[in-house]
Amino acid sequence: MGEVQEVEGLNTDVLYVEPMPNKKxxxxxxxxxxxxxxxxxxxxxxxxxxxxxxxxxxSEGYLFLSVVRRGYHFSYMKYPMVAMLQYFGSIRLPDDDHxxxxxxxxxxxxxxxxxxxxxxxxFYTPFDQTIYxxxxxxxxxxxxxxxxxxxxxxxxxxxxxxxxxxxxFTDVHGWSSLPRVTSGPPEVTxxxxxxxxxxxxxVKRGYNDSNISLDLLRPGDAPKRIWFLDEQxxxxxxxxxxxxxxxx
Numbered sequence: 390m391g392e393v394q395e396v397e398g399l400n401t402d403v404l405y406v407e408p409m410p411n412k413k414x415x416x417x418x419x420x421x422x423x424x425x426x427x428x429x430x431x432x433x434x435x436x437x438x439x440x441x442x443x444x445x446x447x448s449e450g451y452l453f454l455s456v457v458r459r460g461y462h463f464s465y466m467k468y469p470m471v472a473m474l475q476y477f478g479s480i481r482l483p484d485d486d487h488x489x490x491x492x493x494x495x496x497x498x499x500x501x502x503x504x505x506x507x508x509x510x511x512f513y514t515p516f517d518q519t520i521y522x523x524x525x526x527x528x529x530x531x532x533x534x535x536x537x538x539x540x541x542x543x544x545x546x547x548x549x550x551x552x553x554x555x556x557x558f559t560d561v562h563g564w565s566s567l568p569r570v571t572s573g574p575p576e577v578t579x580x581x582x583x584x585x586x587x588x589x590x591x592v593k594r595g596y597n598d599s600n601i602s603l604d605l606l607r608p609g610d611a612p613k614r615i616w617f618l619d620e621q622x623x624x625x626x627x628x629x630x631x632x633x634x635x636x637x
Contacts, residue, residue: 432468433630434461436622439601441592442513443567444520445581450495450590451520451531452603453513454616459483460634485634492531493615495605497584500615505536512553515564516546523550595620 435458442453462484488509494501510522510529520531521539528539528550539547559565570577570592577592589606603616625633 431462431464431627433625433627434622435459435625435630435633436461437618437620439618439620441570441601441603442511443570443579443590443592444513444515445495445565445583446515446563447582448496448584450581450583450588451513452493452495452590452616453510453522454491454493454618455509455511456489456491456618457509458487458489458633460485460487460630462630487634490536491616493603495583495588495590495615497586497588500605503534508536510536511569512550512555513566513568514553515562515566516552517562519543521547521553523553526550528553 437456437458439454439456442455444451444453460483461481488507490505490508490510492503492505494503508524510524512523514521521543522529522531522536524536524538528544528547529536530539530543554566555568557567565581567577567579575594579590579592581588581590587608591604591606591612593602593604595601599621600617600619602614602618604612605615606612
């Protein structure tokens, strides 16, 4: 038999790698998939804040309910950090927001409801029989079933937004006003006489301003709830979230 000769320069040592057990491979794969899922899937939250402006005369009352919906979304992975910052009082700017105004027109016999999406107004002030308001420095008015921008002639007559007021008043040219009820006492009582009928409006705030409700009392009838809004942050589905902030 011939002799086995060692070839110069050839490394005869063999590196042996122990194969990873199947369970370890599965664990690593699952861990990677969980991390990717936590980073990809999102949580959606919305919160509503509101204010109520009340105007009335001898024949009808108007409740202008301004609502701002703010939206927040973040991945499951970021949720612990978001929760911790919120616990320590950090204010997070919303990712989306949407403003709307619900107008409740109260007469002696009924309550009519109108909704104006995508708008925000303040300083509701009546002149003659028309209610005007401010929208980012521009004069607007309530036109019976919707808001519309005041004409150039009306702008001159009312002096733009300069004469609009945020003050409460009683029986000024037949009108009374309780502007922008946002927070404060847990219950505000507004007594008004419409068409010779005494009506009472109760504006109620939940604990820590968690909700707002409006109850209307007519003589001889039980209180009737005409408005309720939950102002607590709440989790919603992606579909509901997108619907809340879609352009309309």
